[in-house]
Amino acid sequence: MAIASTVLLSSSFRSLPSPPIPNPSKGDRAFARYNQNLFYNKFLHIRRFPSRENSCSNRRFTLFASMVGRKAMRRETVIPDPDYRIPAVLLGLAGVLVYKDNLLSDAPVGLLGLLLLFQTTRVRFVFDEEALEVKVGDQLQESGENVFVGGKNRWKYSTFVNWELWWPEFPILVYFKETQTKPEGQVHFFPVIFNGKQLYDVMVERAGPSKTSGPKQSS
Structure with a gap:
């Protein structure tokens, strides 16, 4: 009986005629309610189907969020700390040579130590x-043209062919070969007057792992 009543109610509901449009000339309130319902239905239609302006705003917001995300993923600038060990060793060796009255060898060793000491304070x-x-x-000013091979002292990581760090426990020289200066490759040598561990880590991150040298990875 309950199921039959439900079916009858639903059938009678479907068969109900559409309400007539109120006549505004009669001055009743039904016409005002009709206009309110009509406005409400149009509002739902606008919300359901956003306009072109809303779509453009959404696309602009998506583009802005994507740009902010890419900017957040950018790698920070790294400047290894200066390391005075090599100049100190050279100047100490020069002092030993002076003590042993070996002035012929003392002069170049002492001058090299002083030069590297000066470069350690200013080169980055x-x-x-x-x-x-x-x-x-x-102020990290540009170092100008390279005195040996010309061109700016700036090399993109994508042009690095290989690099080496001699020697891992007490790094003295860093070497790298790049194809930016010359298509066939240009070799560069620099004394390690920077923190060797920091230098190694950032070289691995930016230029890829070295082929043969570098501190052994701890297991």
Whole structure:
């Protein structure tokens, strides 16, 4: 009986005629309610189908969010700390040579130690988003043209063919070969007057792992 009543009610509901449009000339309130319902239905239709302006705004917001996300993923600039061990060793060796009255060998060793000491205070390796650049001074000014091979002292990581760090326990020289200066490859040598561990880590991250040298990875 309950099921039959439900079916009858639903059938009678479907068969109900559409309500007539009120006549505004009669001055009743039904016409006002009809206009309110009509406005409400149009509002739902607008919300259900957004306009072109809303779609453009959504696309602009998506593009902005994507740009912010890419910017957040950018790698930070890394500048290894200066390391005075090599100049200190050279100047100490020069002192030993002076003590042993070996002035002929003392002069070049002492001069090299003083030169590296001066360079340690001013030269910096700057690893930015896309390249390694040699800069000088506290304000990190450009170092100008390379005195040996020409061109700026700035090389993109994508042009690195190989690099080496001699020697892992007490790094003295860093070597790398790049194809930016010459298509066939240009070799560079620099004394390690920077923190060797920091230098190694950032070189691995930006230029890829070295083929033969570098600190052994701890297991």
